[in-house]
Amino acid sequence: MEYGVHIGTLKRKHAMDSFVYKVRSDGLAVLDVEKVSERLETAGRFVARFDAPNIMVVAARDYAQPPAKKFAETIRSSSVIGRFMPGTLTNPDYKRFTECDLVIASDPLVDRQAVTEANQLGIPVVAFCDTNNTKEAVDLIVPGNNKGKKSLAFLYWALATHILRERGELQKNLDLDVSPEEFQ
Numbered sequence: 001m002e003y004g005v006h007i008g009t010l011k012r013k014h015a016m017d018s019f020v021y022k023v024r025s026d027g028l029a030v031l032d033v034e035k036v037s038e039r040l041e042t043a044g045r046f047v048a049r050f051d052a053p054n055i056m057v058v059a060a061r062d063y064a065q066p067p068a069k070k071f072a073e074t075i076r077s078s079s080v081i082g083r084f085m086p087g088t089l090t091n092p093d094y095k096r097f098t099e100c101d102l103v104i105a106s107d108p109l110v111d112r113q114a115v116t117e118a119n120q121l122g123i124p125v126v127a128f129c130d131t132n133n134t135k136e137a138v139d140l141i142v143p144g145n146n147k148g149k150k151s152l153a154f155l156y157w158a159l160a161t162h163i164l165r166e167r168g169e170l171q172k173n174l175d176l177d178v179s180p181e182e183f184q
Contacts, residue, residue: 044162064106071156089117153183
């Protein structure tokens, strides 16, 4: 709660209704923190099944870039920070062409190019989704405020913690040796 992970948006897509705890009188949606926690654990189990170098983390939004980069370093995966150039996943002639088995997106709307290319190739997509996101192109939604600096740092920190626990690189009852603030 202290990181604002539960703060949704005024805009809501019907697809995200199952993750909404309530709508405040001012129209702002509030996400269910229990469902956020459950989905972080589920995503951790899912992502841990993939070889780290074959996971691509994408973050175009400014606030998402530092936590996504720290996350990728922590779990030892690749990352595309900033603009995702068309053809990165689909054009073998492109000098930065990359093959991967999983894409993790900070926001499927902002990271639309990476999500689209992953979908074209049948690559699963895990994404942090706020109440204004749709879920058509996302295989595993992790609900959460994907616009706030502190929220994104916490979401990436928590997901990294779950992944490393699942891999057996971190004891089940321990957290990372860095704080969520260090993901900012």
